[in-house]
Every structure is written in structure tokens, then in C-alpha cells.
Amino acid sequence: MGGxxxxxxxxxxxxxxxxxxxxAELENPIASDSATVADGSRIFSMMNCDGCHGGGAxxxxxPSLVDGRWRYGxxxxxxxxxxxxxxxRGMPAYGGIMSPGAIWKVIDYIRAxxxxxxxxxxxxxSPETPRRPGRAQTP
Amino acid sequence: MEDIxxxxxxxxxxxxxxRVPQADTYHYLMRIAFxxxxxxxxxxxxxxxxxxxxxxxxxxxxxxxxxxxxTPANARRLHPVWNFSTGVLGGHEGQPLxxxxxxxxxxxxxxxxxxFDLTREGYPLKxxxxxxxxPAAVGIACCDAINRGAVYADGKIIYNxxxxxxxxxxxxTGSEVWKTQIADINxxxxxxxxxxxxxxxxxxxxxxxxxxxxxWAKGLDLATGKILWTAHNMGPDSLLLARPGRxxxxxxxxxxxxxxxxxxxxxGGAPVWGWIxxxxxxxxxxFGTGNPGPYNTEQRPGxxxxxxxxxxRRPGNGTLVWAYQFTPHDSWDFDSNAEMILVDLVVGGRLRxxxxxxxxxxxxxxxxxxxxxxxxxxxxxxxxxxxxINRSTGLPVVDTAKTxxxxxxxxxxxxPSLEGGKSPASPSSYxxxxxxxxxxxxxxxxxxxxxxxxxxxxTPYIGATTPYFAGPxxxxxxxxxxxxxxxxxxxxxxxxxxxxxxxxxxxxxVVFFGTLDGWFKAANARTGKELxxxxxxxxxxxxPISFRGPDGKQYIxxxxxxxxDWFLLSGDVRSDDPADVRPPADFAPDLARHTSQGxxxxxxxx
Numbered sequence: 001m002g003g004x005x006x007x008x009x010x011x012x013x014x015x016x017x018x019x020x021x022x023x024a025e026l027e028n029p030i031a032s033d034s035a036t037v038a039d040g041s042r043i044f045s046m047m048n049c050d051g052c053h054g055g056g057a058x059x060x061x062x063p064s065l066v067d068g069r070w071r072y073g074x075x076x077x078x079x080x081x082x083x084x085x086x087x088x089r090g091m092p093a094y095g096g097i098m099s100p101g102a103i104w105k106v107i108d109y110i111r112a113x114x115x116x117x118x119x120x121x122x123x124x125x126s127p128e129t130p131r132r133p134g135r136a137q138t139p
Numbered sequence: 140m141e142d143i144x145x146x147x148x149x150x151x152x153x154x155x156x157x158r159v160p161q162a163d164t165y166h167y168l169m170r171i172a173f174x175x176x177x178x179x180x181x182x183x184x185x186x187x188x189x190x191x192x193x194x195x196x197x198x199x200x201x202x203x204x205x206x207x208x209x210t211p212a213n214a215r216r217l218h219p220v221w222n223f224s225t226g227v228l229g230g231h232e233g234q235p236l237x238x239x240x241x242x243x244x245x246x247x248x249x250x251x252x253x254x255f256d257l258t259r260e261g262y263p264l265k266x267x268x269x270x271x272x273x274p275a276a277v278g279i280a281c282c283d284a285i286n287r288g289a290v291y292a293d294g295k296i297i298y299n300x301x302x303x304x305x306x307x308x309x310x311x312t313g314s315e316v317w318k319t320q321i322a323d324i325n326x327x328x329x330x331x332x333x334x335x336x337x338x339x340x341x342x343x344x345x346x347x348x349x350x351x352x353x354x355w356a357k358g359l360d361l362a363t364g365k366i367l368w369t370a371h372n373m374g375p376d377s378l379l380l381a382r383p384g385r386x387x388x389x390x391x392x393x394x395x396x397x398x399x400x401x402x403x404x405x406x407g408g409a410p411v412w413g414w415i416x417x418x419x420x421x422x423x424x425x426f427g428t429g430n431p432g433p434y435n436t437e438q439r440p441g442x443x444x445x446x447x448x449x450x451x452r453r454p455g456n457g458t459l460v461w462a463y464q465f466t467p468h469d470s471w472d473f474d475s476n477a478e479m480i481l482v483d484l485v486v487g488g489r490l491r492x493x494x495x496x497x498x499x500x501x502x503x504x505x506x507x508x509x510x511x512x513x514x515x516x517x518x519x520x521x522x523x524x525x526x527x528i529n530r531s532t533g534l535p536v537v538d539t540a541k542t543x544x545x546x547x548x549x550x551x552x553x554x555p556s557l558e559g560g561k562s563p564a565s566p567s568s569y570x571x572x573x574x575x576x577x578x579x580x581x582x583x584x585x586x587x588x589x590x591x592x593x594x595x596x597x598t599p600y601i602g603a604t605t606p607y608f609a610g611p612x613x614x615x616x617x618x619x620x621x622x623x624x625x626x627x628x629x630x631x632x633x634x635x636x637x638x639x640x641x642x643x644x645x646x647x648x649v650v651f652f653g654t655l656d657g658w659f660k661a662a663n664a665r666t667g668k669e670l671x672x673x674x675x676x677x678x679x680x681x682x683p684i685s686f687r688g689p690d691g692k693q694y695i696x697x698x699x700x701x702x703x704d705w706f707l708l709s710g711d712v713r714s715d716d717p718a719d720v721r722p723p724a725d726f727a728p729d730l731a732r733h734t735s736q737g738x739x740x741x742x743x744x745x
Contacts, residue, residue: 048598051600058721059721060707061280069720070718071718089274089275089277089278090275090276090277090279092597122711124732
């Protein structure tokens with residue numbers, strides 16, 4: 001497990017760079033408005049967040065950030081720490097290259113996205129197109 | 140080493156032994172006799188040893204099994220004889236190996252290696268090897284934490300861990316023999332490809348075309364794992380290991396720099412995540428390179444050599460002998476990492492040593508593998524980005540209305556999509572008995588909206604939004620048989636979803652493949668008639684193999700386990716993570732009706 005101290009094997013406890021997050025809960029000092037959300041959206045794209053989390057943060061190789069569900073906590077403070085310090089399954093630590101203000105704006109942007117209501121049932125009612133399977137097509 | 144080499148646009152250059160002596164009738168007749176003899180030999184291949192010791196069965200990457208017990212007449216009697224859950228949910232690409240009476244299976248991350256004893260009832264494990272793999276690699280892998288398999292050589296099972304290491308494990312004991320760091324995840328490099336062994340070299344390469352890597356291949360010492368050479372795919376000749384002017388390498392000096400703007404080649408991609416083949420007589424390895432980065436073309440003006448290319452190198456020291464670029468200045472993410480299948484075919488009335496390649500760009504290419512000369516290039520899928528490939532220049536005739544870039548806005552109606560007319564993850568097969576190639580294809584198109592993007596080390600370097608839709612006919616996939624001499628499709632089996640599995644074709648004239656909705660199928664290799672199918676529990680993105688068991692019977696093995704790009708694209712096929720719930724893909728909303736994630740190894744027999 002290159003780069004991870006041998007004594008730390010449980011991913012939830014690992015912080016990128018070996019730094020442990022501050023114990024205190026952080027609060028977002030930047031009030032969310034349309035300007036900060038627009039800034040956050042631009043930063044989300046500019047810093048390549050969409051490359052992993054998808055356009056609109058709806059999920060790609062990284063998880064969706066707009067489904068209302070969180071692996072590492074969904075408070076503003078937890079989001080800040082995820083971005084600042086990184087997370088062990090590939091989330092880089094942006095603390096070195098993004099200012100705290102920029103991180104808070106990204107959080108404002110994520111917060112501004114609509115969260116779909118939880119519908120536990122997924123049902124397929126429309127018939128799929130019937131087709132005779134496996135017929136050879138010879139030109 | 141002084142190399143015999145030909146340059147980028149090889150169509151006009153003649154290789155010394157490809158000319159028929161005009162004046163020497165005796166030699167001319169001898170050549171014809173030799174051709175006839177070779178054709179006869181091709182119809183009667185040597186007895187198959189019943190093993191599957193390298194990813195594509197043999198150096199030529201034909202995925203052809205000489206076993207013949209399973210035939211079109213008896214295939215309906217196929218049934219499962221064994222299966223095993225790998226305990227891993229990621230996309231199960233690649234294939235098992237069978238060496239002697241042991242079957243070896245590598246899982247996606249965390250890259251467990253299982254060794255099954257085929258001589259005992261229930262095929263219990265002899266051992267399993269559980270390496271430590273840095274979980275940070277999962278987030279650096281562009282498209283699911285897959286692995287494309289292992290290779291056996293010199294008593295060792297050799298494969299790559301996702302986090303940039305190659306390991307060699309004793310095939311008998313399961314003990315680690317050596318472990319070498321080959322790549323750096325902090326640079327965006329991961330390593331899911333299957334290593335290849337040529338002589339005493341282990342050839343490896345990285346993924347990372349979406350992370351702005353500086354692509355390369357490396358040659359490791361088979362005995363020790365020591366890195367003996369590193370050859371980059373672009374940059375100055377000294378790093379390309381190219382020697383223009385010496386031997387016959389005729390490309391312009393430093394073409395890996397001059398076809399880029401500034402130093403954009405340093406982060407230009409060209410990953411090596413596909414398959415490698417080898418011609419021992421010519422002593423050349425062949426592999427494809429992936430897309431240039433970023434997707435926004437305006438950040439990398441030029442032809443971007445040698446991205447989206449086939450490179451022929453000496454395995455001993457990595458020297459570049461020839462290269463051919465399929466899609467110059469790629470505008471659509473048309474990686475060329477698909478397999479290069481080495482066969483001898485009569486093209487234009489002459490027996491040629493050729494290489495056949497199904498590119499993501501939708502064209503199937505037949506090249507002279509000694510020189511890189513383009514012989515045939517015809518579309519095997521629906522293509523709108525180019526009108527044709529000019530045979531004399533080797534260049535595509537591009538429809539400029541389909542060229543993308545940040546200033547061009549949303550470019551619509553590009554076919555194939557960036558999933559490719561065929562995915563390189565779905566290796567094709569070739570039967571010397573039928574003379575046909577068998578390949579999965581995708582019938583998807585896309586719109587492409589590029590945006591400027593910043594390179595931040597270890598983060599994605601993409602810059603495009605590319606929604607997909609089904610191509611003409613509405614079926615998103617088809618499994619086809621292809622004639623590489625005439626450049627035409629012979630038969631096809633249409634599928635509702637894209638076909639993303641590899642294939643194996645056998646001496647019984649049966650070809651096997653799987654589907655994304657979880658069927659494993661057998662078809663008559665001559666007619667395309669579907670003979671048999673079985674629901675394997677999850678979508679198939681792996682490649683089947685055929686082997687002879689210790690009981691002397693022929694078996695077929697395949698992985699079930701949807702993933703790879705379909706981990707990203709299908710949306711709702713995973714159920715293990717309550718913190719990540721996604722809606723179904725808009726272009727394939729029914730896929731999760733038929734499959735969810737989950738890795739299983741299956742063996743079928745008569």
C-alpha cells in the first residue's frame with residue numbers, strides 16, 4: 001500500500017499526505033448566492049472535478065455528489081475536509097492548489113443542485129422492443 | 140542494433156523482400172509453391188496443446204483454439220460444469236489462463252490471483268495471492284478498476300496491479316518472485332493491461348489517456364523484473380528510441396515533437412492499455428497507443444505522433460522500427476489500443492505477412508507487418524467522421540464538419556462514439572480454417588462538446604462532454620465476421636446492447652462471445668447461426684478461452700461481471716454502495732433490467 005502508513009489500513013481513517021483533519025467542525029463562511037454558485041460551477045470544471053464526478057456532479061468514476069448520499073459525511077465541514085485533504089480511493093487533496101475560498105464556493109455549487117427524492121423502487125413497465133434473437137444477417 | 144525500418148507513411152516504400160524477382164522464373168515458381176504450401180498448412184494447424192498460457196492464446200494474438208470436440212452439431216449440449224464467485228464487483232475484463240492442470244484468474248482491483256486445481260472435484264484452490272494495492276489507484280483509473288489478465292512464462296504468472304506495479308508469482312507455490320514499480324499513480328498512470336512476454340522481456344504499459352500522462356512502454360527482465368528499457372510514444376527521438384536515417388526508419392527527425400505545439404507532448408497521453416503481439420521471425424512486437432490528451436484538440440495542434448498509432452518495436456531494446464498513425468490529430472478519442480492480429484494472407488495476389496486491426500475509429504486495417512504499408516482499410520461500423528482512408532497516403536479523408544474543438548461548440552452526429560466501432564477491451568479472434576476475423580462491435584454515435592481544461596497532476600485531463608445515442612437500426616451492438624482481404628463483413632448477429640466481450644474461435648468452427656445483458660453465446664463460425672446461449676449472471680466484458688481439461692475434454696471458460704466503461708455508462712448496475720445511487724443511462728435505460736455487477740468465473744463443457 002504505497003504511500004499509506006502500514007499502521008493505517010482502514011480507508012476511512014486515512015488522510016492524504018498523512019495529515020489528520022482538524023477535529024473541530026468547520027462552517028462555510030461564504031454565504032451562498034447565485035454568484036458564488038456560478039463561481040463554484042466554473043471552479044468545479046476548471047479544477048477537473050467533473051472529470052471524475054461527471055458533468056453536473058452526477059457521478060462518473062467518482063460518486064455522484066448530487067444524490068444526497070455521502071460516504072464521508074455530508075456537512076459543509078466534511079465536504080471541505082474531503083476536498084482539502086482528499087480521500088483514500090482516489091480523491092486527491094486539493095488543499096495545496098485550491099484556496100479555502102474556492103473550496104467553499106464549490107461546496108456552495110454542490111449544495112445548490114437539486115437532490116432527487118428517494119424512490120427505493122425501480123420498476124420497468126414499458127415492454128422492450130421484441131426481437132428474434134441471434135439471427136445471422138448476411139449482406 | 141541496426142534496424143530495418145520504414146517511416147510513417149509507408150505506403151510508397153517497398154521492403155526488400157516484398158518484391159517478386161522479375162527475371163528469375165525459378166524463384167518466382169518456388170515462391171508460388173511456397174504460398175500454396177503455406178495455405179495448405181494453414182488449413183491443418185498443429186495439434187493444440189490444450190493450454191491457454193498468454194492473454195491472446197499465442198504470439199499472433201489470434202485467440203484461435205485448435206480444439207475441435209465442440210462443433211456446430213453438438214454445441215446445443217453445452218452446459219455449465221463449474222463456476223466461482225471472485226468476490227469482486229469491478230468489471231471482469233480479460234481472460235483466465237490454463238497452464239497444465241491449473242487455471243489462473245486475476246480479479247479487478249484489489250487484483251487477487253487465484254490458482255484452481257483442475258484435477259480435483261470442484262476445482263478447489265491451490266493457493267491465492269493477495270497483493271497490497273494502493274486504493275488511491277481506484278480514483279486514478281479512468282473507467283473502472285479493471286484488470287486485463289496475466290501471462291505465464293518461465294514458471295511464473297506475471298500481471299499488473301492497478302497501482303503501477305508488475306508482479307511475478309511462482310506458478311506452483313504462489314510465492315512472489317519479484318515486484319517492480321513501473322508507473323506512478325501521482326502522474327495519472329494506472330496499470331490494468333495484461334503484460335506480454337517476448338523472449339526474456341516482459342512488455343508493459345500504462346493507462347492514463349484521460350489524465351495527461353506521457354505514454355510509454357517498458358521492457359522488463361523476465362528473470363528479475365528489472366526495467367531494461369523505457370520507450371516513450373512521443374517526444375524527441377532519443378526518448379522514442381527511434382533512429383531516423385539509420386536502418387530504414389524514414390520518419391522525420393523528432394516527429395514526436397514537431398507534430399505537437401510547444402511541449403504539449405509531455406502531457407499528450409498515448410497510453411498503452413491494450414494488447415501486444417509478437418512476430419519472432421521479424422523480431423517485432425506490435426502494440427497500439429491511445430488517445431492524445433486533452434480531448435480539446437485546440438490545446439494540442441498538430442498530428443500528435445505517435446498517439447492513436449501502431450508501433451513496431453524490438454522487444455530486446457525497445458527500438459522503434461516502424462509506426463503508423465490511424466487517426467492523426469484525434470478529435471474524437473479514437474484510441475488504437477485494440478489488438479494487432481498477425482496472420483499471413485494473400486492480398487493483391489501475393490502472400491503477405493500482415494497485421495489486422497479493428498480501430499475505435501470504425502475502420503478495419505490490414506497492414507504489411509514488416510513495413511507498416513497500408514494494404515486495406517474499410518469501415519466495419521457506421522462511420523461519419525471520415526469518408527474513407529486514402530490508401531496511397533495512409534491518411535483518413537476527414538469530414539471537417541465533424542472536427543471538434545472548444546471553439547466549435549457542440550458537434551453532433553459523430554459515429555462511431557468514443558466507445559469505438561469496437562472497444563479495444565473486446566479482443567477479436569481469427570480462424571485459419573475459415574479465414575475470417577470475429578469481433579464485437581458497437582453501433583453508437585455521439586455529440587461532442589469540447590472545453591478548455593487545465594492539467595493538474597493526477598487529476599483528469601479531458602475537456603469534453605460526449606452524450607451517446609444508438610446508430611442506424613437502433614441495435615446498439617453486433618457481433619460480426621470480417622474478411623480482412625476484401626475488407627468486408629461476412630455475417631453479423633445483432634444485439635440490443637453494445638457488444639463488449641472478446642471472442643474465441645475453435646477448430647470445431649464454433650465462435651463464442653458474451654453480451655452486456657449477460658448471455659454467453661456460441662455461433663457457427665461459418666454461417667453466424669446462433670447455436671446455444673446461457674445466462675451467466677452479469678454482463679460479459681471479458682474474453683472467453685478454450686482449453687483441454689485433465690480428463691481430455693474441451694472446455695470453454697468466460698468471466699461474467701459487467702464493468703469497465705459500463706460501470707460509468709449504465710448508471711444503475713451497482714448495488715453495493717448505498718452512498719452512490721444513479722439513474723439509468725438515457726441511451727440504454729433497460730440494461731439494469733438484465734444485469735447488475737458481480738464477478739463469476741464460468742466453465743462450460745459438453
